[in-house]
Amino acid sequence: MASSILKIHPKDNVLVALKDLSKDEDVEFEGVVYRLQEDIPAKHKFFMQDMQEGDEIYMYGVLVGKTQYFVPRGGIMNTDNTKHAADPYTFRPYNYQWEAPDVSRFQGRTFNGYLRKDGRVGTANYWLFIPTVFCENRNLDVIKEALYNELGYSVTGKYRAFTRELLAAYEAGQDLTSLSLEQLATAVHRKDRVFKNVDGIKFLNHQGGCGGIRQDAAVLGKLLAAYADHPNVAGVTVLSLGCQNLQLTDLMQDIKSRNPQFDKPLFVFEQQQSKSEEQLIKEAIQKTFLGLIEINKFERQPVPLSKLTLGVKCGGSDGFSGISANPAVGYTSDLLVALGGKVLLAEFPELCGAEQNLIDRTIDPAAAHKFINLMTAYSRAAEQVGSGFHMNPSPGNIRDGLITDAIKSTGAAKKGGTSPVVDVLDYTEEATKPGLNLVCTPGNDVEATTGKTASGATLILFTTGLGTPTGNPICPVIKVATNNALAKRMADIIDINTGPIIDGEKTIQEMGKDILEYCIKAASGEIIPKAVQLNQDDFIPWKRGVSL
Template sequence: MMTRILKIHPADNVLVALQNLAKGETVVHDEAQYVLLDDINAKHKFFMQDMNIGDPIFMYGVLVGKAQYFIPKGSLMNTDNTKHASEPFEFKPYHFEWKAPDVSKYKDRTFNGYHRADGRVGTANYWLFIPTVFCENRNLDVIREALHNELGYAVTEKYKSYTHQLVEAYKHGEILAEANQMSIGQSEHNTDRVFKNVDGIKFLNHQGGCGGTRQDAAVLSKLLAAYADHPNVAGVTVLSLGCQNLQVNDFMIDLKHRSPNFDKPLYIFEQQQAQSEEQLIKEAIRKTFIGLTEVNKIKRQPAPLSKLVVGVKCGGSDGFSGISANPAVGYTSDLVVALGGTVLLAEFPELCGAEQQIIDRTKDEGAARKFIELMTAYGNAALNVGSGFHMNPSPGNIKDGLITDAIKSTGAAKKGGTSPVEDVLDYTEPATKIGLNLVCTPGNDVEATTGKAASGATLILFTTGLGTPTGNPICPTIKVATNNALAKRMSDIIDINCGPVIEGEKTIEEMGEDILEYCIKAASGEVIPKAVLLNQDDFIPWKRGVSL
């Protein structure tokens, strides 16, 4: 029988509803009875004791809020009676001890990846188009349509067919209101690609490179260089206008700084030096096609699981995120670290309230102090524009039980597992140390996934309770649902369902092992995550302004 309520940590003074509970109902936990004074929907919390104004509220064993007035025992936690609060944080000498999970069963396991000259191993083999300025976006769109359609990477055929049916129905005077009954195909991975060993041709359309500040262009240059250097990228075509802030020479300096021995095919085209737009596009397509014939010779080969670099992210979070999917992914993270792999945990606004736990796990004092400086500067920047980390939860988060940022953040931090923090990276800095790394990014789904890929993630585990289609152009993004209802309702975007944890059918550890098995298959190209099938290629550079 499924447990109806949950106390996450012994120090907590709220209980979580795992099912809808009715006002007036009596529920029991640890032999204590609670008469509910409100309807408590699944994912929401109620108080275990009478609360007076200013009383601290604890979840996950840490301070997550304070009572705003007297709240009787059995009352629903909501945004009126509870406001965000979190403990201050500081550096403390490292005394953390970690008990790694048993990974003996994975000792001889491998995945089939793309080996690069620098020793890194990609989980995919992409050709990448990079514009140095937004003025080239239209040219990229033209090239994308030409290459995707002819080389077998397009995923829009079913919608073209559906639109064609609508046109025909309109011409014949049929009732378009009944068009939803027309058949439409399913998204499938195209096995008729011209280049069998090239997993995709990707395009980094963006709105930067000119205007804004020179600092924006400098950060964008480092970001684009990081993507060109990524182990999932086999070759690069760069399109430039010529007069923009982000000059090709700046990009090349950043690329050589990041990868002094960069040896991938790299073709650069500048429109203001071209005879015409047509000549520019035709030559870019021709040279890229030649490059594709070369990188198509690269084949997947076995690699140890220590070569995995897994980014962990949550978005469209709900009140179950910190109970099912995030802890399960956290256990996967611990398995990857124990196997000698690398895990990237980002979203600094969603570490608010969990800072001290993270600092206490950071091995190097310099890294710990860097984390404190980045968090403090980020938080102050938000406050200076009249916002703050406390304003991070979205309306969807709140509706589904994440009442304060500290509740959301402490549950979000579970994705990083329990291993020591090896390093702290600013935006676009590459991960060079194996183990758990922190990456400074916003909480915004796409800005965060964009930053994780820049730091070297070759797979991203993305947990969600409400559902989001977010993907990344070069880093396969695996969607992990927190609950059965979401996994069923949005099955076209969800890859893994952690609902069995809520239902009591699987443990966190069992679910974490299932997720690792999926990662191994995805890294080998044996399964294709839904975001990849849909060409969900989301890319938003962070301008280092305030973004939560």
């Protein structure tokens, strides 16, 4: 029988409720009985001892907050009696020793990926449309509608049919409020893809490229160049207006700077040099169609697991995130690192409280100092506008037990596993070293996945306790639920359920191995993650302003 409470680390002075507990209920842990002072919802915590004003609160073995007034033993931790606190961090000589997990089960295994000329491997084969400026978004939308509908990439057929039925019922004088969704559900057969080896045609609509400050355009250019050069991308079409801050010459230079050997098909169209909008769109479609014929000739082939680059992300987090999904993904991360692959851990505002552990694990002192400088500058920028990392938890996070940023962040850092940190990357910098890399991005779901992909992630494991539809245009995003209820309620977006860890049916290590097995199948195109099936292609460039 699964326990109803959990102590995560021996140093902790709070216990986590794994199910709803009632006021005046007696719960026992390690021979000690605790009388609960109030209802403790699942995922929330209660104190193991009387807490005085200013007492330090420990969870995951680190400082996560301080009490604001006296709270009796068995009292719930909440935003009224607890405020964020975290230990300071600094560089110090530290001989970190890592015990790699047993990878005998995966030794010699391969996945079927797209091997590019430079040796990198894609988990997908996409054609990518890039606008240099937001003025071209409408043209991209017109092209997208035409290509998606005719080439078999649209997922909106059932909704168009649903709308047609509503229209027919309305024109027939029927009472629409009396019709159930089931009555209106029409089977719609999705058009087969014309190009079997082209996994998708993707569009990077954005709001940048002009206005703002020139530095925004410069960062955007590096971001778009990173997407053009990504191993999941086989060809690119660029649409430009002509007068914007991000000039075509700047983007081309960014691409060449990132990869001097860049040789993918690249078609460029500038609207202010075209005869008409119609000509621009038709020519872009025609050239792209010819490009699709060429990249459709690429086929998957077996490559070692060391060719995988795995981004790890959490969003819509809950009180179980740091107990089930994140540690399980962390074990997957350790497995992949031991096999020679790359892992990207980002979301710098959600590393608050975990900094010292990550610094101590960083192999290169220069990289450790880079991490400290990036974290310090980011935190200072937030504070200068009246915010701070302590304001990172969302209302949904708090309702589900993540009371302080240090609690949320320390649990979030579990996704990176326990391996040494081999490098620290600023936004858009490419991961080149096998092992665990830290990537500076916001915690914001889409901004983080956008940045992680720019650094080279070819798959992203995205853990969630509350549910989120976030995806990415060119990097398949795999959703990992922290609990059974979410996995059942939002089965249309969840790929993997780690709820059995909470129920005591599986260990973190067993689940971590299961997740890697899923990743191998997803990287091979044998399984299509839900976010990919639903065309959840979210893309938000970070302007380097304050975003948590």
